Amino acid sequence: MRLIFASSARDPWGAEQSLLRIIKGLIELGHEVHCVFPRGAAAEYVGQSTAHMVHYKPGNRLQSNFRVRQLVSNLPTPDALIVFSLDLMPLAGLYRRAPVFFDIHDTPDKLITRMTMRTLAKFYRGAISISEFASAWGIGFRKVSVVPRPIDAVAAVPMRQAAGPLRVGIVGRISPEKDIEIAIRATQAAEAELHVYGAQFGTSDAYETAMKSLAHQLGASVLWHGRRDQREVYSAIDALFVGNALEPSGRTVGEAMSYGVVPITPTTGGAPEYFTDLVEGLTYSPGDVQSAAAAIIALRDDKYRQDLATAARNRVGTERSLERVLNGYLRSVKP
Structure with missing residues (x-):
């Protein structure tokens, strides 16, 4: 098959990392794949061999859609065009040379965005959702296929004996x-340490500044590390924590499980779809500090934490294998 992916992402966060793995897997199977990105780190991350960079002013949706359409129209006609960004949804009404599909991997948190999705859905052949939770946003599409994202098999990190405070990570x-x-x-x-690995999203550091101020006011033990190598991150923490109760999926949950690090997530959203509560990970009631603290405290038991981690590695290695995901993705876009 010949496939084209169109994205407006400029930075390679989890969605773009998953996209890259899918693209490389499709190419290895002999499929022809092209990606359209704006100039930025995401295009460089995907690689020059498949990336076609388009230039437009950030935030200008009209210009971005017409310029992406122009570039896509100059590429060989694909068997399917997959739109990977909410702000490029109008493409389906502008490009009629091939079936167009939409990849649902973000939460449309604004009413205007949800209304736009429902209005434009009629121009799409279908949608591909990252999780059962995210598939709820597929109202209006002819069909919605749930296809999780692949998680690479990696060597487990040695489990750290909890001699001191538990190290809980946000990534x-x-x-x-x-x-x-x-x-x-x-x-x-829970008298644990919080280790934050990541960087601000967008141009404003107001949220990060506010969180650092809160940690200081509370006297909480919070360390801010910036972006680090994946293995370095999961070697340094005992558990991964997800705070977003509406997380569409949460790639870091799968990454943590593959390294043998126990995930802690809200009971809602797509993140808990990675595991069974109390078997491969732990959940807490959204927004409930005491419920979340109880989950952290439970992991002070080294044996219990090891049992969860082992089960987590086994499950993610089976359910999120690249082969299984590629088969699901190809089935979703075939005529």
Whole structure:
């Protein structure tokens, strides 16, 4: 098959990392793949061999859609065009040379965005959702296929004996929807350390500054590390914490499980779809600091934490294998 992916992402966060793995897997199977990105780190991350960079002013949706359409129209006609960004959804009404699909991997938190999705869905052949939770945003599409993202098999990191405070990690972009506040309060209540690995999302550092101020006011043990190598991150923490109760999926949950690090997530969103509660990970009631703290405290038991970690590695290695994901993705876009 010949496939084209169109994205407006400029930075390679979890969605773009997953996209890269899918693209490389498709190429290895002999498929022809092209990607359209704006100039930026995401295009460089995907690689020059498949990336076609388009130039437009950030935030100018009209210009971005017409310029992406122009570039896509100059590429060989694909068997399917997959739109990978909410702000490029109008492409389906502008490009009629091939079936167009939409990849749902973000939460449309604004009413106007949800209304736009429903209005434009009729122009799409279908949608591919990152999780069962995210598939709820597929109202209006002819069909919605749930295809999780692949998690690479890696060597487990040695389990750290909990001689001192548990080290709980948050990994990824630093932005308000990640709800870092509950992680700060929960780790403080559990007498644990919070390690934040990531960087601000966008141009403003106001949220990161506010969270650092909160940690200081509470006297919480919070360390800010910036972006680090993946193995370095998961070697340094005992558990991964997800604060966003509406996380569409949460790639870091799968990454943590593959390294043998126990995930702690809210009971809602797509993140808990990676595991069974109390078997491969732990959940807490959204927004409930004491519930989250109780999950952290439970992991002070080294044997229990090891049992969860082992089960987590086994499950993610089976359910999120690249082969399984590629088969699901190809089935979703085939005529």
